[in-house]
Amino acid sequence: LTGAGGFLGWHTRLRLHALTDHEVVPVTRDSWAHLPQVVADADAVIHIAGVNRGSDGEVQRGNPKLADDVAGAIQAGGRPVRIVYANSIQAELDNIYGRSKAEAADRLRAAAQATGGQLVDVLLPNIFGEHGRPQYNSFVATFVDFVIRGEQPTIADRPVPLLHVQQAAQALIDGLDATAARIDPPAESV
Secondary structure, rough: OOOOOOOOHHHHHHHHHOOOOOOOEEOOOHHHHHHHHHHOOOEEEEOOOOOOOOOOOHHHHHHHHHHHHHHHHHHOOOOOOEEEEEEEHHHHOOOHHHHHHHHHHHHHHHHHHHHEEEEEEEEEEEOOOOOOOOOOHHHHHHHHHHHHHHOOOOOOOOOOOEEEEEHHHHHHHHHOOOOOOOOOOEEEEE
16 A cells, blocks of 8 residues: 555555455555565555645656556566556646646556556545645645634635545545446535
């Protein structure tokens, strides 16, 4: 489970532990260098680690680079591995983040196909929920933080698809057994 220390990774790791018998090996920034050894023994990789903040160049290069690392670890193992990728609905849009997520998906798909594995591409909308950090994980957390501090939040009046982080985690877990190559979890537009 890459990105196991982040918002979605933490929820996914705990949900896997609570509801399944899977042995979960968390991979974080601190253990990223051990990715090839971890993947060598894995039946599946849930790839959540990603870059969603930074300069345009950092975001543009970041997600494909992380995907290359995962792909390299899978190819080094030389056997089929299922990859469940925490992608974004932004991957279908023409923006830097979306293009970087789409490129990462292409690289992961190629690695899975080269080894006889499968990519399950989970396109997630905006996520909110417990332990979301204001000004980082979710505009919902930011809105709540502003209200708690007695400040006026900025409101853009447009529909936004939302998914609770536990539903997002479940969609990734569902990808471990899915027959479809793509999962679009149902979001609520608010």
